[in-house]
Amino acid sequence: xxxxxxxxxxxxxxxxxxxxxxxxxxxxxxxxxxxxxxxxxxxxxxxxxxxxxxxxxxxxxxxxxxxxxxxxxxxxxxxxxxxxxxxxxxxxxxxxxxxxxxxxxxxxxxxxxxxxxxxxxxxxxxxxxxxxxxxxxxxxxxxxxxxxxxxxxxxxxxxxxxxxxxxxxxxxxxxxxxxxxxxx
Numbered sequence: 001x002x003x004x005x006x007x008x009x010x011x012x013x014x015x016x017x018x019x020x021x022x023x024x025x026x027x028x029x030x031x032x033x034x035x036x037x038x039x040x041x042x043x044x045x046x047x048x049x050x051x052x053x054x055x056x057x058x059x060x061x062x063x064x065x066x067x068x069x070x071x072x073x074x075x076x077x078x079x080x081x082x083x084x085x086x087x088x089x090x091x092x093x094x095x096x097x098x099x100x101x102x103x104x105x106x107x108x109x110x111x112x113x114x115x116x117x118x119x120x121x122x123x124x125x126x127x128x129x130x131x132x133x134x135x136x137x138x139x140x141x142x143x144x145x146x147x148x149x150x151x152x153x154x155x156x157x158x159x160x161x162x163x164x165x166x167x168x169x170x171x172x173x174x175x176x177x178x179x180x181x182x183x184x
Contacts, residue, residue, distance in 0.1 A: 089136075
């Protein structure tokens with residue numbers, strides 16, 4: 001019988017047969033438990049799709065608040081240049097028309113904000129303009145909620161109150177198809 005040597009008896013090996021199984025299980029664990037954050041973007045409710053031609057109605061010029069943003073990120077509001085910082089107050093005045101001027105909207109339910117931009121407009125400028133217009137409506141809703149119900153307008157406000165407020169001052173923002181770079 002041959003004598004076994006100590007070196008032959010002690011083989012230094014690591015059993016790596018189940019290493020791939022462990023790595024696969026860890027991969028599955030991390031895929032299942034990881035949440036992927038999605039960008040929310042701008043929440044806009046789009047009208048339902050229709051195959052019919054849209055009914056083109058002529059709007060009164062005084063009820064349309066036309067906002068144009070060109071490729072150089074400059075604003076043109078109702079034919080006049082304007083700074084983004086002044087947009088919210090000007091839009092509020094247009095929508096509510098507290099002095100009953102003949103060049104502003106007849107009443108809040110007839111006010112339409114038309115936003116048109118150029119394909120060359122910076123996304124940051126577009127968002128700032130959109131946020132200013134939305135903020136104008138938010139402030140008007142808040143003022144009306146405080147006047148009618150004595151509380152600020154928020155998501156905690158009962159649904160019936162919010163519907164009543166949005167019935168008096170509906171959010172109507174029409175976004176036109178962007179023009180090609182440098183047009184109009």
